[in-house]
Amino acid sequence: MQPVPVDVVVIGAGQAGLSAAYHLQRRGYVPVGRAIGDVPTFVVLDAEERPGGAWQHRWPSLRMATVNGIHELPGFPVPAADPAAASRDILPSYFAAYEERFALEVVRPVRVRSVRREDEDPAGRLIVETDAATWAASHVVNATGTWSRPFWPRYPGQERFRGRQLHVADYVSREEFTGKRVVIVGAGISAVQLLDEISHVAETFWVTRREPEWSDAAFDVPARVAAIAGVEERVRRGLPPGSVISVTGMHWTPWARAAEQRGVLVRHPMFASIEEDGVRMPDGSFVAADVILWATGFRPALDHLAPLRLRTPEGGIRVADGRSLDEPRLFLIGYGPSQSTVGANRAGRAAVRAITSEKTGIAA
Incomplete structure (x- = not known):
């Protein structure tokens, strides 16, 4: 044809x-x-x-x-x-x-x-x-x-986990996590929004690779335009675009404030490996988990x-x-x-x- x-x-x-x-x-x-x-x-x-x-x-x-x-x-x-x-x-x-x-x-x-x-x-x-x-x-x-194309990072032992793993692309509602222990992975806006949401019905444990850099500046149109400009040089050089968050830092959204006020906006360092019933932290401690939610972009x-x-x-x-x-x-x-x-x-x-x-x- x-x-x-x-x-x-x-x-x-x-x-x-x-x-x-x-x-x-x-x-x-x-x-x-x-x-x-x-x-x-x-x-x-x-x-x-x-x-x-x-x-x-x-x-x-x-x-x-x-x-x-x-x-x-x-x-x-x-x-x-x-x-x-x-x-x-x-x-x-x-x-x-x-x-x-x-x-x-x-x-x-x-x-x-x-x-x-x-x-x-x-x-x-x-x-x-x-x-x-x-x-x-x-x-x-x-x-x-x-x-x-949801991004799933790879960590040692990931295939051994006996609980549920899902990406934010598969998320439906907080009710499916009621009474469970949920590890939330990621430093983006979706991670914080779902942390606030899920923490009303479940025990949450939030981990990120890097310490979030919180900004009090409003994430308004000028801030978004500045973020767009921040990745221009990367793609011009043929580097992967990266995330807007990596340029702007984390902004204090209403759900971030709500999570902070309820004492659930507590960041932990990224775990070192995944085991059958939870995750192993860099200091050797173990965190039990029923669910791992990958908010990893x-x-x-x-x-x-x-x-x-x-x-x-x-x-x-x-x-x-x-x-x-x-x-x-x-x-x-x-x-x-x-x-x-x-x-x-x-x-x-x-x-x-x-x-x-x-x-x-x-x-x-």
Whole structure:
């Protein structure tokens, strides 16, 4: 089957992908299925069964009042919602309404198997192979995010543990831990939020690799923008992006304060190993556990880009201003400095400006 020609393939219909699609439309691109005549075209491919990106998989207790980040898409504000409503009940419907409002015609469910070069011509096309069709694109905007790649660190004895181990990606509610002893691993916002939540019904033991550096500064838009800038140099050099928390430190969120006031925000050093019924600490002491909850973050979902051979020896991809330095036809948004929602919105707009300026020969 011959590849379907298209100007831009957007991979992923989360925050970053929908932002890119919106800006493509604003600059005259149309979904490839509606193209008439010589107009620039795009297609958005999404692996999910329905709209909503990662929001549809968040745990039910993540409420609109405690959503971490700016989740508003460009050109269409989030409808007013009860702050106590679950974000996974509100935001997927908002994403669906967004796709319909702007007629983005997202193709789903489609899994991208690989992105490769058609030939050695640096101005040639990139071939996007999926389980449904193959596309030949002038540019690819990769917006696959991280939710599908939860990171599980490895520790000695991990396979011997007789209790339950789960990642925050699998978390449902605190009730499943009632009366249990839960070791919570991780220093991010999710770790602290779930520590506060679970500690109401269970005995918790919080461990991190490094002592958290708490900041009293508000984690507002300027703080988020500063965090985005903090990882720019890493991805430019081809280093793994790292976490925003590693740049900003830990901010005093309402749930962190609540946990502190109840005396459960007590950090312990990372355990040295895992045994059948708990964890062994660096000083040799033993902590019994029924559950280990790994709040250890996610990694970018980029395996489908492997044929492009962009990985550096350090394990990252060299990116500047959202664009691959070693494959200029590829943009990575929602990656590195654009991994937050506010960064993803800006990166989507910037990618489209760059693509448009090349096509027209006029600087955006």
